[in-house]
Amino acid sequence: xxxxxxPTGDGVIEAAGKIAAILPPTPLLPVEIGGVRxxxxxxxxxxxxAFKIRGGWHRLSAMDEAERARGVVAVSSGNHAQGVAxxxxxxxxxxxxxxxxxxxxxxxxxxxxxxxEIVLYDRPGEDRDEVxxxxxxxxxxxxxxxxxxxxxxxxxxxxGIEIAEQLGEQPSRILACCGGGxxxxxxxxACPDSAIxxxxxxxxxxVGRALAAGEIVQAGPDAPKTICDALQPTATKAIxxxxxxxxxxxxxxxxxxxxxxxxxxxxxxxxxxIEPGGAAALAAALAGKVPLDDRTVIMITGGNADPGAFAQTxxxxx
Amino acid sequence: xxxxxxPTGDGVIEAAGKIAAILPPTPLLPVEIGGVRxxxxxxxxxxxxAFKIRGGWHRLSAMDEAERARGVVAVSSGNHAQGVAxxxxxxxxxxxxxxxxxxxxxxxxxxxxxxxEIVLYDRPGEDRDEVxxxxxxxxxxxxxxxxxxxxxxxxxxxxGIEIAEQLGEQPSRILACCGGGxxxxxxxxACPDSAIxxxxxxxxxxVGRALAAGEIVQAGPDAPKTICDALQPTATKAIxxxxxxxxxxxxxxxxxxxxxxxxxxxxxxxxxxIEPGGAAALAAALAGKVPLDDRTVIMITGGNADPGAFAQTxxxxx
Numbered sequence: 001x002x003x004x005x006x007p008t009g010d011g012v013i014e015a016a017g018k019i020a021a022i023l024p025p026t027p028l029l030p031v032e033i034g035g036v037r038x039x040x041x042x043x044x045x046x047x048x049x050a051f052k053i054r055g056g057w058h059r060l061s062a063m064d065e066a067e068r069a070r071g072v073v074a075v076s077s078g079n080h081a082q083g084v085a086x087x088x089x090x091x092x093x094x095x096x097x098x099x100x101x102x103x104x105x106x107x108x109x110x111x112x113x114x115x116x117e118i119v120l121y122d123r124p125g126e127d128r129d130e131v132x133x134x135x136x137x138x139x140x141x142x143x144x145x146x147x148x149x150x151x152x153x154x155x156x157x158x159x160g161i162e163i164a165e166q167l168g169e170q171p172s173r174i175l176a177c178c179g180g181g182x183x184x185x186x187x188x189x190a191c192p193d194s195a196i197x198x199x200x201x202x203x204x205x206x207v208g209r210a211l212a213a214g215e216i217v218q219a220g221p222d223a224p225k226t227i228c229d230a231l232q233p234t235a236t237k238a239i240x241x242x243x244x245x246x247x248x249x250x251x252x253x254x255x256x257x258x259x260x261x262x263x264x265x266x267x268x269x270x271x272x273x274i275e276p277g278g279a280a281a282l283a284a285a286l287a288g289k290v291p292l293d294d295r296t297v298i299m300i301t302g303g304n305a306d307p308g309a310f311a312q313t314x315x316x317x318x
Numbered sequence: 319x320x321x322x323x324x325p326t327g328d329g330v331i332e333a334a335g336k337i338a339a340i341l342p343p344t345p346l347l348p349v350e351i352g353g354v355r356x357x358x359x360x361x362x363x364x365x366x367x368a369f370k371i372r373g374g375w376h377r378l379s380a381m382d383e384a385e386r387a388r389g390v391v392a393v394s395s396g397n398h399a400q401g402v403a404x405x406x407x408x409x410x411x412x413x414x415x416x417x418x419x420x421x422x423x424x425x426x427x428x429x430x431x432x433x434x435e436i437v438l439y440d441r442p443g444e445d446r447d448e449v450x451x452x453x454x455x456x457x458x459x460x461x462x463x464x465x466x467x468x469x470x471x472x473x474x475x476x477x478g479i480e481i482a483e484q485l486g487e488q489p490s491r492i493l494a495c496c497g498g499g500x501x502x503x504x505x506x507x508a509c510p511d512s513a514i515x516x517x518x519x520x521x522x523x524x525v526g527r528a529l530a531a532g533e534i535v536q537a538g539p540d541a542p543k544t545i546c547d548a549l550q551p552t553a554t555k556a557i558x559x560x561x562x563x564x565x566x567x568x569x570x571x572x573x574x575x576x577x578x579x580x581x582x583x584x585x586x587x588x589x590x591x592i593e594p595g596g597a598a599a600l601a602a603a604l605a606g607k608v609p610l611d612d613r614t615v616i617m618i619t620g621g622n623a624d625p626g627a628f629a630q631t632x633x634x635x636x
């Protein structure tokens with residue numbers, strides 16, 4: 001049962017070994033910000049364009065034959081969808097993904113291209129976890145949660161093992177784009193000596209607020225719009241909160257304009273495509289919201305950008 | 319004297335050692351084209367956004383104190399300019415760069431930001447080599463040619479040493495974007511067992527034509543326009559022809575539309591920014607102009623794209 005498993009540092013190391021067997025490490029690129037050389041971990045260069053391939057692979061490859069035969073159900077705004085679909089295709093597992101109707105077209109298209117079945121829901125109004133639970137009741141199968149799952153957390157943490165190998169030591173600090181807190185929790189387990197700074201969109205700091213309150217906080221219906229489609233879960237989960245409590249540095253939030261500026265900066269200076277949610281940590285660094293040093297690592301978490309929106313962003317900020 | 323030195327495989331290995339001491343290897347990324355998994359060498363992720371940093375560093379770092387004091391003069395449409403300026407800044411050498419007035423603004427800005435002095439010339443009409451020779455006559459200094467220089471050729475070849483290390487063996491073939499033939503010559507020396515396919519813009523296949531004719535061929539005044547600003551030298555040089563004769567596979571040319579389609583494909587599938595000239599080899603691969611296998615490497619040579627043109631390209635092809 002996934003509910004009784006606790007994500008551990010040993011589990012992260014195991015995940016890193018499994019992932020290294022099928023995927024080359026993503027580059028850790030030198031980057032200079034305000035005269036300080038630090039590092040960018042380019043998870044947008046994963047085959048699916050996001051770190052989510054890690055958790056998807058660790059979770060699905062841990063399933064036994066009977067579980068695989070029943071298939072998986074996932075809920076995702078688009079990158080976890082592709083991570084699960086990629087792993088499912090490779091393992092011959094049927095995958096159904098619950099996605100918001102307003103997910104970027106590129107993410108819907110890529111997920112379909114990987115052979116997954118997509119079930120759409122309306123982001124304001126329907127509870128995506130309830131849609132998934134209903135599907136599982138009807139069809140069977142295993143839920144692969146986007147962040148509130150021990151294997152998924154361990155899988156995402158494998159990025160931290162790679163970083164420590166590439167850097168030759170643990171980072172002083174890691175700036176992580178944060179939605180539900182799966183990546184941040186994995187990194188905290190992978191790099192016990194590193195400070196973990198979570199960066200969330202303004203109004204969608206559900207992990208930061210939960211850590212401050214000591215309990216899960218739900219996004220209200222009045223939560224503002226954000227271009228960071230990958231970073232707007234309605235709440236974190238207890239498993240993430242448990243790992244991050246006392247470990248994560250909170251209070252870093254970024255505006256849409258800061259994110260777009262970071263996307264434009266990366267276009268011109270890193271020659272990489274970063275989607276809005278994948279640029280949140282870089283945006284915080286560029287805006288001077290956190291001190292940087294030569295052992296600081298900025299997570300670039302995704303690059304599945306809508307062409308039209310990206311074109312407008314580089315016209316404005318490139 | 320640079321004229322009497324001959325570029326060698328040993329020189330390439332020496333260059334690779336010098337470059338590895340200051341720059342991490344660029345990633346060799348898995349890429350799937352038409353169901354075949356091959357590799358992309360992402361030189362657009364170099365700090366200056368192009369492989370030209372290699373030749374610039376190998377050449378300038380080989381200069382003695384007296385040469386360094388006199389400064390360097392380079393001729394470039396923009397990427398060699400940045401490579402030389404980057405190396406010059408790091409070594410405390412004064413650099414003057416002759417650039418075409420119609421060079422992309424991003425390349426002019428980046429070169430200036432690295433502290434180099436820029437002298438502009440008019441692409442049709444003035445001979446850039448003559449402008450550089452006049453400058454050297456007036457001011458002194460060492461010419462660092464963009465491709466017809468033994469150190470520059472060896473420096474560019476260091477990419478091939480990295481590729482062979484990353485792949486664990488020499489590639490079956492390397493597809494290289496080709497302007498004057500500096501990179502192609504370096505790769506031919508670095509990877510003696512690999513086929514070297516040069517890819518040139520339609521109407522600007524000055525290396526291919528020279529190899530076919532057995533002598534240097536000048537671009538005529540009626541040469542067509544190309545968006546590949548980095549791949550339009552008016553002729554190759556004897557030193558490049560000497561290395562490439564009998565080694566390079568020719569006949570691969572790409573149109574502007576094929577190049578733009580490759581840029582759009584890379585945006586969506588590799589999440590990378592590639593400038594037109596840097597996407598020529600990828601364009602040939604995507605257009606099915608050369609057979610691919612799991613030991614084929616496609617050089618992605620530059621990422622200094624004009625934001626406006628790139629926005630239009632991904633709107634059309636992203």
